[in-house]
Every structure is written in structure tokens, then in C-alpha cells.
Amino acid sequence: MALLTPEDLEDLLNKLRQSNETIKASTGKGITEICEDVYGTRPASQKVAIVPITAGNGVIGNFSSSLLAITEYFGLEGYITEHPDITGYHQAVSDGADILLMADDHMFIAHNLKSRKIAANHICTGVIYSEIASRFIHAGSKDVLVIGLGRVGYAGTEHLVKKGFNVYAYDPNTEFMEKAIEELGVNAYDSADPKKFSMVFEATPNANTISEGMIAERCLVSTPGIPCALPPELAENGDIDLVMEPLVIGAAAMLYSVF
Numbered sequence: 001m002a003l004l005t006p007e008d009l010e011d012l013l014n015k016l017r018q019s020n021e022t023i024k025a026s027t028g029k030g031i032t033e034i035c036e037d038v039y040g041t042r043p044a045s046q047k048v049a050i051v052p053i054t055a056g057n058g059v060i061g062n063f064s065s066s067l068l069a070i071t072e073y074f075g076l077e078g079y080i081t082e083h084p085d086i087t088g089y090h091q092a093v094s095d096g097a098d099i100l101l102m103a104d105d106h107m108f109i110a111h112n113l114k115s116r117k118i119a120a121n122h123i124c125t126g127v128i129y130s131e132i133a134s135r136f137i138h139a140g141s142k143d144v145l146v147i148g149l150g151r152v153g154y155a156g157t158e159h160l161v162k163k164g165f166n167v168y169a170y171d172p173n174t175e176f177m178e179k180a181i182e183e184l185g186v187n188a189y190d191s192a193d194p195k196k197f198s199m200v201f202e203a204t205p206n207a208n209t210i211s212e213g214m215i216a217e218r219c220l221v222s223t224p225g226i227p228c229a230l231p232p233e234l235a236e237n238g239d240i241d242l243v244m245e246p247l248v249i250g251a252a253a254m255l256y257s258v259f
């Protein structure tokens, strides 16, 4: 799995504010309202402890401080434990923290110690970014193009299918394609088909995975994927709304899912 870099997390809250303006213009609601709609919850001054984890590739310089900024942005009381790993976990529980945020190289979780709810970042990211794509106010149909059926993409596809959208999906991994067709009933995206999409959810670790032939003139591309799925020549096109940022929207969905 592609890991975040400190560079990915630079200027985080400005990237979020830009994305949120696009989300409001494209869907009619901001990220907090959409999280409330999806999870039926609201913040209630929960105390959030962020526990740095040294396993694997170790601590990412500004990952914990980014999570602290996110918790505070959404009106919560957050802090980073003095020590990482088990010592930090022990401190957080002893301090009476309501929610723990911690990540190793494979899983990033939010765990509400009071309600016992737990959330995984890849699931919540898939759900919230596909939800955003599906709310495009200028969409002319319920057709959604999904690019990438990995951990994030499959979770988002499952969410879209449950909500009754017509999903057309593409992933070069034939096993993932067969699984999505058999288990979720998605349509295989056919590049030879002239159909163009006004709602696109992309979740791949590759750049420029979206080509002009896939998208309608006026469309919303909602992608947590790093790097950017849109080629620069398309991204400059004023009629394409792009929602893309490296951490905040997915982390917000995790918090709302465990309130």
C-alpha cells in the first residue's frame, strides 16, 4: 500500500478548504453535512487521543500533527500522546480518551473506547469519496464510473451499489473485476463504449488514470487517489470539478462513523 509522505500533508487545511468549496458547489452540501447524512452522527466534544505508531516504516513526521489539526477543525478536543505505541495507548486509555486515532503501515483506525465502534480509513475513505461523487447536482443519470477496485475502491463501489447507483467499474486486476461483477453486480467499463460519465470515483495509486473519453463535458471527479488521476490538461478544464485531498475527508468520515 502506498504510504503518505510529509510532502503529501503540507498545507493540509488549505487543501481541505479548497476541496470543501468544490464539494459545496458540486453537491450543495459541505463535508460535515455529508458526513452527518451518511453516518447520522455529530461531534459532541469527544476527547481524541492520537497515538503515534513506530511499527514498519515508522512515524511519518507530520502525520500525528495533521490528525490533531483535523480533530480540532471538526470541533473536537485532541492531543498527541507523549509516547508512541503501547505506552501511548496506555496513556490515552488512562487519560479517559473517548476516541483513539492510530495507524501502522497497513491499517489506520479510529476506535471509540466508550461506544466500542471502530472504523478503518480505507473503508471510510471509499464510502465518503464515492458518496461525494454520487451527489453531483448536474448529473444527468445514476451512472457512476469507478476506477480502481482495491481496498478503497471496492468499499466505495459497495456503498454506491447499496445506494442504487449504476456502477461501471474498471481495474486491470481481473480478480478484483470478477469479484465486483459477481458480488456487487457492477458493469465492466468498456472503453469502446462511447458512454461518458458525469460522476467519477477514482481510487488508484497511479497518475492520469482518467482519460477524456471517459468523462462528460460537465463532471465531478472525486478521488482520494495519490497522485492525481486527472491529467493536467483535463484538470485545467473549468467544467471538471475535482475533489482530491490526502487525508482530511477520509479521517473526518472515520470520526463521524464512530461518534
Ligand SMILES: NC(=O)C1=CN([C@@H]2O[C@H](COP(=O)(O)OP(=O)(O)OC[C@H]3O[C@@H](n4cnc5c(N)ncnc54)[C@H](O)[C@@H]3O)[C@@H](O)[C@H]2O)C=CC1
Pocket (backbone or CB within 6 Å): 001, 002, 003, 121, 122, 125, 147, 148, 149, 150, 151, 152, 153, 170, 171, 172, 173, 176, 203, 204, 205, 206, 209, 223, 224, 225, 226, 227, 245, 246, 247, 248, 249, 250, 251
Ligand atoms: N486521500 C485519502 O484520504 C486516502 C488516500 N488513499 C490512496 O488511495 C489510493 C488507493 O488506495 P488503496 O485502495 O488502499 O490501494 P490498493 O492498492 O488496495 O488498490 C488500488 C487499485 O487500483 C488499481 N489500479 C491501478 N492502476 C489503475 C488504473 N490505471 N486504472 C484502474 N485501476 C487501477 C489496482 O489494480 C488496485 O486494484 C492510494 O493512492 C492511496 O494512497 C488511501 C486511503 C485514504
Ligand SMILES: NCCC[C@@H](N)C(=O)NCCCC[C@H](N)C(=O)O
Pocket (backbone or CB within 6 Å): 001, 002, 003, 004, 005, 051, 052, 053, 054, 055, 058, 059, 060, 061, 063, 064, 103, 104, 105, 106, 108, 121, 246, 247, 250
Ligand atoms: N490517507 C490516509 C491513508 C494513509 C495510508 N496510505 C498511510 O500512509 N498509512 C501509513 C500511516 C503511518 C503513520 C505512522 N505509523 C505514524 O504513526 O506516524
